Amino acid sequence: DAVISAGGDGTFLDAASLISPISGTGHLPLFGLNTDPERSEGRLLMNKEGESIESAVQRILEGDYTRLNRQRIHITIKSDGSPLGSTSPRSVTMATSPSHAHATHHPSPQTTPPSTCYPAAAVEKRASSEDGQMMMWMMLSHRPLNDVMVAALEAMPTVYCEVKVDDREPERQKHSGIIICTGTGSTAWAYNVSKVRPSVVEHVLEAFADSQSSNPEAQSAIRQALSNGGRDMVDEVTEAVNSTLVFDPEVPLLRWTIREPIENRVFQVSKSSGHAHRVSVRPLSAPLYLFLDGLTTIPLNIDQTAYFTVDPQDALHTAL
The missing domain is CATH 2.60.200.30 (Probable inorganic polyphosphate/atp-NAD kinase; domain 2)
Structure with a gap:
């Protein structure tokens, strides 16, 4: 009726590879249990840091979980x-x-x-x-x-x-x-x-400021933002770019x-x-x-x- 993987994300991917519409198993749901949530992030798994396996199993039995139909290639x-x-x-x-x-x-x-x-x-x-x-x-x-x-x-x-x-x-x-x-x-x-690093974003912003010699007001605003709490600006731009991925x-x-x-x-x-x-x-x-x-x-x-x-x-x- 279902497939349960116990381990980390790698074990989950291994179990997922065995579930296929061609083999007649495509309808089976896959529940992933993180056996070491303190040291494994377990993005694909039910129990994250702070939740035990026993708690996750109980949620499965009670139907207390969010269903997610993950697309595959x-x-x-x-x-x-x-x-x-x-x-x-x-x-x-x-x-x-x-x-x-x-x-x-x-x-x-x-x-x-x-x-x-x-x-x-x-x-x-x-x-x-x-x-x-x-x-x-x-x-x-x-x-x-x-x-x-x-x-x-x-x-x-x-x-x-x-x-x-x-x-x-x-x-x-x-x-x-x-x-x-x-x-x-x-x-x-x-x-x-694909992600950009904050150091790259900072370099791009500095180069952009240097290119704005014909627009002193914009040039001054960018340089001031970079010099006064510029880290917040760099982090904000970095997050905005990477979130599109x-x-x-x-x-x-x-x-x-x-x-x-x-x-x-x-x-x-x-x-x-x-x-x-x-x-x-x-x-x-x-x-x-x-x-x-x-x-x-x-x-x-x-x-x-x-x-x-x-x-x-x-x-x-x-x-x-």
């Missing part, structure tokens, strides 16, 4: 050539631990045998294109709750891929990877990658972020982040990998395209 992979589910030339990886909702770093992957290729694959469809070429489509049963990272297997190689967001024209880009998150994941890794876990939207885009005469990124209903990524020079909630790693070859969407029917039924 629906992933479909289209292949124009290589068979879906085949072993990649490189070993597939499994992350050492899930990407916690409050983590500041994504876990580093470790190499495991290639037999773990497509462990989350559940449905494969075939269809012919208009020119008669056979294409293969596969949906993944693992619906990431937090985020998906699209990157190279190692940290150093530059990612060269084609990215398409909603109905915009596709762009060929170079960068260190793409993070695609839900509202739940917008407070996790994606947030820590977080959105409701129940909203059927994705947020995408390009990490460290390379921009020069040849390559340009028209927009490095934003909200979308659909994002697609196609490798152009070397295979990439999809890191799902830090739990599962899926290879993406250069003749394959990954599509990321949100389907409200995939929502995970949780409680706080």
Whole structure:
């Protein structure tokens, strides 16, 4: 009738990965119990600091909780050539631990045998294109709750891929990877990658004041604000900017972020982040990998395209 996870946010993400509409378990609610609320923030869990597990369990039995239908990422992979589910030339990886909702770093992957290729694959469809070429489509049963990272297997190689967001024209880009998150994941890794620091805001405000030589009144007001209690002003602007990165876990939207885009005469990124209903990524020079909630790693070859969407029917039924 229900699934209960006992541990931290990582355990919750692990349990969530097993609940899927494809396997017939999508209707099951997931209750998360924090076994160490004094040392674990437990953003996804019922009992925070000051509440015991016993109290949370009692609330479950009495129905005294707030229901939250958290949206998840629906992933479909289209292949124009290589068979879906085949072993990649490189070993597939499994992350050492899930990407916690409050983590500041994504876990580093470790190499495991290639037999773990497509462990989350559940449905494969075939269809012919208009020119008669056979294409293969596969949906993944693992619906990431937090985020998906699209990157190279190692940290150093530059990612060269084609990215398409909603109905915009596709762009060929170079960068260190793409993070695609839900509202739940917008407070996790994606947030820590995108947030601005107070020191950066202070530097921008100082530079802006210096640029207002033609408007001495505005220049004086900014400099005075920075010198007299300027920390409050910096913190206020920092909070205002960072608050735009977080959105409701129940909203059927994705947020995408390009990490460290390379921009020069040849390559340009028209927009490095934003909200979308659909994002697609196609490798152009070397295979990439999809890191799902830090739990599962899926290879993406250069003749394959990954599509990321949100389907409200995939929502995970949780409680706080």
